Amino acid sequence: MNTMLDTLRSDGVRQWLPLVTLVILVILVGTFQPAFLDVNTLLQLASDTAVLFILATGVTFVIMLGGIDLSIQSMASLSSVVVALTLARYGYAAFVFAFGLGVLAGLLSGIAHVRLRIPSFIATLAMGGVLYSAALVTSRERSITLGESERAYLGWITGTLFGIPNVVIIALIVLAIAHVLQSRTPFGRYSAAIGAGEPAAYASGVKVDRQKIFAFVLSASCAALAGIVLVGRLASGSPTLASELLLPSIAAVVVGGTSITGGVGSIWRTLVGALIISVVRIGMTFLGVNIFAQNIVFGVVLVAAVAITIDRSKIPIVK
Amino acid sequence: MPAARRRWRIASWAPLIVLVLLCGIITLINPNFLTFGNLVRISQAAMIPLVLGMGATFIILMGSIDLSVEGGLTLSAVILSMLVINGANENAFGLFGVLIVLLVGAGVGFTNGVIHVRLKIPSFMVTLGMWFVGVGAANALLGGMAIRINDPMIRGLAIERFLGFPWGVWVALGCLLVALVIQNYTRLGRYIYALGGGEELAALSGIPVGRVRILAFTLAGVFYAVGGVLAAAQLGLGNAQIGTGRLFTTITAVVVGGTALSGGQGSVLQTLVGVLIVVVLANGMVLMGVPPSVQIGVQGLMIIAAVALSIDRKRMRIVK
Numbered sequence: 001m002n003t004m005l006d007t008l009r010s011d012g013v014r015q016w017l018p019l020v021t022l023v024i025l026v027i028l029v030g031t032f033q034p035a036f037l038d039v040n041t042l043l044q045l046a047s048d049t050a051v052l053f054i055l056a057t058g059v060t061f062v063i064m065l066g067g068i069d070l071s072i073q074s075m076a077s078l079s080s081v082v083v084a085l086t087l088a089r090y091g092y093a094a095f096v097f098a099f100g101l102g103v104l105a106g107l108l109s110g111i112a113h114v115r116l117r118i119p120s121f122i123a124t125l126a127m128g129g130v131l132y133s134a135a136l137v138t139s140r141e142r143s144i145t146l147g148e149s150e151r152a153y154l155g156w157i158t159g160t161l162f163g164i165p166n167v168v169i170i171a172l173i174v175l176a177i178a179h180v181l182q183s184r185t186p187f188g189r190y191s192a193a194i195g196a197g198e199p200a201a202y203a204s205g206v207k208v209d210r211q212k213i214f215a216f217v218l219s220a221s222c223a224a225l226a227g228i229v230l231v232g233r234l235a236s237g238s239p240t241l242a243s244e245l246l247l248p249s250i251a252a253v254v255v256g257g258t259s260i261t262g263g264v265g266s267i268w269r270t271l272v273g274a275l276i277i278s279v280v281r282i283g284m285t286f287l288g289v290n291i292f293a294q295n296i297v298f299g300v301v302l303v304a305a306v307a308i309t310i311d312r313s314k315i316p317i318v319k
Numbered sequence: 320m321p322a323a324r325r326r327w328r329i330a331s332w333a334p335l336i337v338l339v340l341l342c343g344i345i346t347l348i349n350p351n352f353l354t355f356g357n358l359v360r361i362s363q364a365a366m367i368p369l370v371l372g373m374g375a376t377f378i379i380l381m382g383s384i385d386l387s388v389e390g391g392l393t394l395s396a397v398i399l400s401m402l403v404i405n406g407a408n409e410n411a412f413g414l415f416g417v418l419i420v421l422l423v424g425a426g427v428g429f430t431n432g433v434i435h436v437r438l439k440i441p442s443f444m445v446t447l448g449m450w451f452v453g454v455g456a457a458n459a460l461l462g463g464m465a466i467r468i469n470d471p472m473i474r475g476l477a478i479e480r481f482l483g484f485p486w487g488v489w490v491a492l493g494c495l496l497v498a499l500v501i502q503n504y505t506r507l508g509r510y511i512y513a514l515g516g517g518e519e520l521a522a523l524s525g526i527p528v529g530r531v532r533i534l535a536f537t538l539a540g541v542f543y544a545v546g547g548v549l550a551a552a553q554l555g556l557g558n559a560q561i562g563t564g565r566l567f568t569t570i571t572a573v574v575v576g577g578t579a580l581s582g583g584q585g586s587v588l589q590t591l592v593g594v595l596i597v598v599v600l601a602n603g604m605v606l607m608g609v610p611p612s613v614q615i616g617v618q619g620l621m622i623i624a625a626v627a628l629s630i631d632r633k634r635m636r637i638v639k
Contacts (some may be wrong), residue, residue: 068443116627121384122570122580126622129567133616141612159349258443286544290462292559295455302450307438317518318439319382319582 001216011147017308018257025279033286043165044279050171051076051233053274055245056252057178059213063253064195066262067113068111069216072249073224075105076242078135079227084144084237087153093148093227094153095177103217103222105131105265108174114304135239146231156231167229174222177268182293192220246269247295250276251302258310331584333628334577334592341572341596345603353608356482362484363477365550365598366491371569372576372590373498374428377535380611381514382582383442388569389562390446390453390522391427391540394514395547397419397457397466399473407469413472421544427453428540432533442536450566458559465558468551471590476552487549494545498587499540511535564615571618572597574625584629599620 030037055072062069079098086094105127113123146154159166182188190211193201202208226245232239256273258265277298284294312318345352371388378385401408402416418535428448435445468474476487500595502508510531513521550561578585578592600621601614 032434070447081407112623116623118626119580122574122626125567125570126619126626127529129619129622130616133612133619136612136615137610188413247447250447260441268620290459290460292463293455295451296459297455298350299448299450299452299455302451303440306444307434308449310415310440312439315439315441318435319442319518 015257016088016184018255018269020277022272022276022279023119024173025242025283028248029279029283029286031079043163045170045233045275045282046168046171048140049278050167051229051242052245052248052252052277053171053271054222054229055242055249056228056270056274057174058226060178060253060258060265060267061181061191061218062120063260064186064262064265065212065215066190066195066198066260067212067215068250069109069124069219069259070121070246071105071109071124071131071220072226073242073244073246074128074131075102075220076227077237077239078105078131078138079224080231080237080241081135081139081144081239082237083144083228083231084150084197085138087146087150087231091153098228099221099224101145102221102227105224106217106220107213109220110216113216114209114212120216121130123312132239132240137243139239143236143241145236151235154232154235157229167233170225170229171177171233174225175267175271180220192216192263193308195264197263242276243296246279247298247302248281251298253301253305254305254309256305257309259311260306261311261314263314264309264311327597331577331586331589332573334589334596338599339594341603342601345599348603349606350539352603357606359484361595361598361602363457363553364486364602365594366485366488367546368554368568368572368594368597369491370494370542370549371546371565372572372594373494373587374539374546375569375573376391376498376576376578377501377511378442378539378583379550379580379614380511380582380585381532381535382518382580383532384570384580385431385446385536385539386443386566387427387449387453388566389544391424391543392449392453392547392565393457393552393562394427394453394570395544396554396561397460397557397559398468399548399551400422400468401460403468405469405557411470413470417473417548420548421541423577424540424542424544424547425537426540428537428543429533431540432471432536435536436529438530448624454559454562459591460555461559465556466636468555473548473552474555476549477555484519487552488550490545494542495587495591498542500508503588507531507538512583515584517583531586542619543612544638551592567615568597571622572626573630574629575593575621577629578627579629 035041059069059072068240070262080101082098082101083094086097109127112118115119157166161169190206194211198208200308227242230241232282252273254260255276256269258269280297281294284297289315351357352529353464373387375388399416399420402410402412403420404411417535431445431449434440436443476490477485481489513526514528514531518528551557554561559610572593573590575596576589578589597618
């Protein structure tokens with residue numbers, strides 16, 4: 001068992017494992033269901049992956065630092081409720097407002113985590129509760145369906161450009177921004193440094209707290225954007241709209257090969273991870289697995305992926 | 320050290336003072352709070368969080384966390400609904416069914432513990448996975464239905480009363496007693512404290528750290544299964560949403576009671592106080608006409624406040 005794990009953990013294998021898994025899965029599903037490899041089906045797959053990918057992108061930054069964000073699904077739901085409620089009156093400003101709320105929520109999570117020194121999983125669990133509560137209260141605990149006039153504002157989400165669905169383009173823009181942030185800015189390099197070894201990063205003068213807060217802001221604002229895209233796709237907002245998305249999002253990050261101990265990871269891995277999750281979901285739907293029961297598979301996949309990617313030398317005491 | 324210890328003792332009384340103040344304020348605003356009927360209502364609302372909190376306290380005392388509360392509870396409740404007299408099949412296992420459900424809970428907890436210890440995966444990640452595996456398994460068993468429970472003994476836990484309180488409340492008090500005995504009078508209880516206080520030291524002193532952790536998670540799983548039985552009795556149904564929101568209440572109760580997330584400090588009695596604070600506050604908000612959906616948000620803020628107040632910053636150089 002352990003030797004098998006060691007082989008899987010050796011760097012060469014570990015780096016390519018997610019991509020190989022993705023290719024094998026695509027071939028597998030494609031063999032059983034040739035229609036799957038059709039351009040339209042693949043574009044549909046890309047559109048379906050977009051929301052998951054945006055959520056996973058945000059949380060990637062937090063996980064790279066060795067933290068976790070358990071509030072993304074509540075933030076996305078709240079954002080969907082806010083857009084659905086304000087779209088009629090404020091038009092496009094509703095999207096800005098929802099996104100701004102995401103920035104604010106991330107700022108609060110980050111400050112609670114960094115200044116009050118509360119472990120991130122508990123700070124974001126609590127923040128998730130606050131956000132969920134806010135969504136329940138503002139929506140009066142029901143789902144809000146958008147009218148014909150409000151849907152006119154959703155064209156930038158539902159439309160297509162040169163045959164490519166706009167959601168896919170939004171996801172690609174997020175990917176591009178995240179890539180630049182990660183590889184071309186001080187934030188990206190500091191994140192990698194903090195994830196690799198926090199005391200060393202601190203001692204070298206990295207403003208650890210500020211980087212961490214920024215990562216939480218990114219995570220929550222990506223979640224808010226995901227909520228906005230969800231409103232576009234479903235033409236409704238609800239306080240539980242995204243509640244099934246927490247597990248797949250974190251699974252996407254980890255399956256892609258980003259280690260929850262921090263330091264190792266990238267946005268491209270998250271892209272691969274998100275695609276793996278989507279293909280697995282399609283495969284399971286094809287096999288007739290109940291959508292809720294699919295969580296069993298994702299739960300197992302999550303733990304297995306953590307087991308493979310985690311760097312045990314970093315945590316002498318596992319709690 | 321004596322000074323530090325004295326300070327801790329005062330800190331451990333703070334939740335109780337909060338509870339008394341809370342009761343006082345609510346009584347001033349609405350005297351109906353102190354009626355016997357309301358007391359019974361509070362005890363009914365407190366019984367399930369108390370049982371769940373007993374399990375979670377042991378885990379948090381070790382400095383770990385268990386996010387699989389809802390998974391264990393939901394799976395237990397659904398399996399129970401399929402084993403006792405019900406509206407979906409001919410089973411009528413009665414008490415034997417309850418026993419099976421407790422074993423299922425133990426199995427869930429044991430799996431958590433083994434994966435956590437043997438594969439060296441942080442507990443929050445293992446139990447996050449188990450949370451969804453449990454709820455997913457419950458969903459798969461139900462196939463989108465809800466199963467009505469017709470077993471008079473199970474329903475009796477919520478309906479039949481002894482000395483004015485439903486049997487479920489007595490079951491919860493029994494769990495508290497069991498947890499107290501484990502905490503104070505068994506080796507497992509003392510080892511759990513030792514682990515939370517400093518794991519390296521505990522390991523060097525010859526404590527079988529891995530085995531203690533697995534046992535603690537198994538024990539927690541059994542408590543969640545009892546919570547599942549009580550929840551199924553209260554609702555009269557086995558459905559897949561039966562656990563929603565319970566993780567949140569459980570963790571709020573444990574940390575508001577003053578058990579430190581860093582481990583080693585706290586007790587099941589403090590969790591009792593924490594449960595009562597959460598339940599009394601919820602009850603008070605209902606009496607004052609605050610919508611129930613606000614309560615989750617209030618609990619979230621309580622978690623942040625309680626953790627921020629109780630965390631021992633000197634012991635944590637890096638917070639992740």
